[in-house]
Amino acid sequence: MRCVIFSGADIDEYKFVASYLRGDDFVICADSGLRHAERLNITPDLVIGDFDSLGKIPDGIESVITLPCEKDVTDTYAAAEKAVESGATEVLIFGAVGTRLDHTFGNIATLEYLRENNVFAHIIDSHNEIMLIKNEKVTVNKDKGTFLSLIPLDYELSGVTLSGVKYPLENARIFRSKTLTISNEITADLAEISVKNGSALVIVSRD
Numbered sequence: 001m002r003c004v005i006f007s008g009a010d011i012d013e014y015k016f017v018a019s020y021l022r023g024d025d026f027v028i029c030a031d032s033g034l035r036h037a038e039r040l041n042i043t044p045d046l047v048i049g050d051f052d053s054l055g056k057i058p059d060g061i062e063s064v065i066t067l068p069c070e071k072d073v074t075d076t077y078a079a080a081e082k083a084v085e086s087g088a089t090e091v092l093i094f095g096a097v098g099t100r101l102d103h104t105f106g107n108i109a110t111l112e113y114l115r116e117n118n119v120f121a122h123i124i125d126s127h128n129e130i131m132l133i134k135n136e137k138v139t140v141n142k143d144k145g146t147f148l149s150l151i152p153l154d155y156e157l158s159g160v161t162l163s164g165v166k167y168p169l170e171n172a173r174i175f176r177s178k179t180l181t182i183s184n185e186i187t188a189d190l191a192e193i194s195v196k197n198g199s200a201l202v203i204v205s206r207d
Helices: 014-018 031-039 075-085 101-116
Strands: 002-006 026-030 046-049 064-066 090-094 120-124 128-134 137-141 147-152 156-163 169-175 190-197 199-205
Touching: 002 031, 002 075, 014 031, 026 031, 026 075, 031 046, 031 075, 046 075, 075 090, 075 101, 090 101, 101 120, 101 128, 101 199, 128 137, 128 190, 137 199, 147 156, 147 169, 147 190, 190 199
Parallel strands: 002 026, 002 090, 026 046, 046 064, 090 120
Antiparallel strands: 120 128, 128 199, 137 190, 147 199, 156 169, 156 190
16 A cells, blocks of 8 residues: 655645545544645545644545644654554655754654555655665666765665776675765666665756
């Protein structure tokens, strides 16, 4: 099952978001993420949050979980937990990158929680697509963006191989304190990223 989560940061291109959506998506709105679903004429399957941002829940929403304002997780993380409980194997998160860097980093950290629960997740906006990999290989279509960056989450990654890019690597060691794998360029129809040991963010960007 694929789940779409709408978080509360601004979305500047709804047509772009709509191009990703499918009729069988299980849609969860985290608090004020509901306004994005409304703009897209989508009725969510679940709305969850403390509603400090959204305020009153509009009529017509059947499934609502109200969280306390003082809690140990963000609304987006709580939405991710519900995605896991619902049996999602893939999650797309929109409205997760905004002016609040603390929330942005928290949302990126949520990718790790999802990966630990065997869910492959992406944070997507009109300029970037972010995913987290751990001891695995992924491929990226060139139509996703021009630039490809690999950002280590562990201090060291080993067995890093990049192909289909301007600056390929073969079984390399990469360190978090370096910027070697920032802003590579996708040159083939498919770029391949492989990390034998370690966790990293893969970011595909378009200007």
